[in-house]
Amino acid sequence: MSGTPPRVVVTGGIGSGKSLVCSLLCALGTAVIDADALGHAVLAPDGEAFARVAARWPQAVSEGRIDRSALGMIVFSDPAQLTELMTITHPHIRARLLREVDRYPDRPVAAEISAPSKELTPDWPVLVVDADPGTIRTRLRERGMSEGDIERRIGSQRSRREWLEMADRVIPNRSDRGALAEEVKRAAREFGILSQPPDTIR
Numbered sequence: 001m002s003g004t005p006p007r008v009v010v011t012g013g014i015g016s017g018k019s020l021v022c023s024l025l026c027a028l029g030t031a032v033i034d035a036d037a038l039g040h041a042v043l044a045p046d047g048e049a050f051a052r053v054a055a056r057w058p059q060a061v062s063e064g065r066i067d068r069s070a071l072g073m074i075v076f077s078d079p080a081q082l083t084e085l086m087t088i089t090h091p092h093i094r095a096r097l098l099r100e101v102d103r104y105p106d107r108p109v110a111a112e113i114s115a116p117s118k119e120l121t122p123d124w125p126v127l128v129v130d131a132d133p134g135t136i137r138t139r140l141r142e143r144g145m146s147e148g149d150i151e152r153r154i155g156s157q158r159s160r161r162e163w164l165e166m167a168d169r170v171i172p173n174r175s176d177r178g179a180l181a182e183e184v185k186r187a188a189r190e191f192g193i194l195s196q197p198p199d200t201i202r
Helices: 018-027 035-043 050-056 068-075 079-101 133-142 147-156 160-166 177-190
Strands: 007-011 031-034 109-112 126-130 169-172
Touching: 007 018, 018 031, 018 109, 018 126, 018 177, 031 035, 031 079, 035 050, 035 068, 035 079, 035 109, 050 079, 068 079, 068 147, 079 109, 126 160, 133 147, 169 177
Parallel strands: 007 109, 007 126, 031 109, 126 169
Antiparallel strands: none
């Protein structure tokens, strides 16, 4: 593979199936980076964003750590505060993300990102995993989320229309794993991130 291997963003609303799509890409040889895990790291007590976030939202600090559930209850109910949190954390997440990408100089990379932005990945193509709202709510209930939590999380995100508009490629997830696997193979071919034989995923 000559030059820099392709890098793509895999995103979509909560419960859409981003992680499943990334697991299928991984089986095709794509290196997968979980940007949400990097976000957790920057909020840890030794993380780059801890001090500013703890000072801004002291009510979300418990026993010297940021209680992410408490912080989520605050910011997911207020788009302005969510934007403020992203402004603080995204530069640090981007720095960590780029360091992770550098570990794969010869492999295509997919970054799983719940809240993508140009600050995180300015030129990477965006693959949006799409599922219908009823299916998403069912999945979130199965995860044990309350109806109130579901509404807060969905309400804090882009609308389905906005997700679809930002996509360079939409990957429909209709709860049929076989059909989803075929969609992932097609997308991987289109974006040059298919580095293993396509029959390696089921």
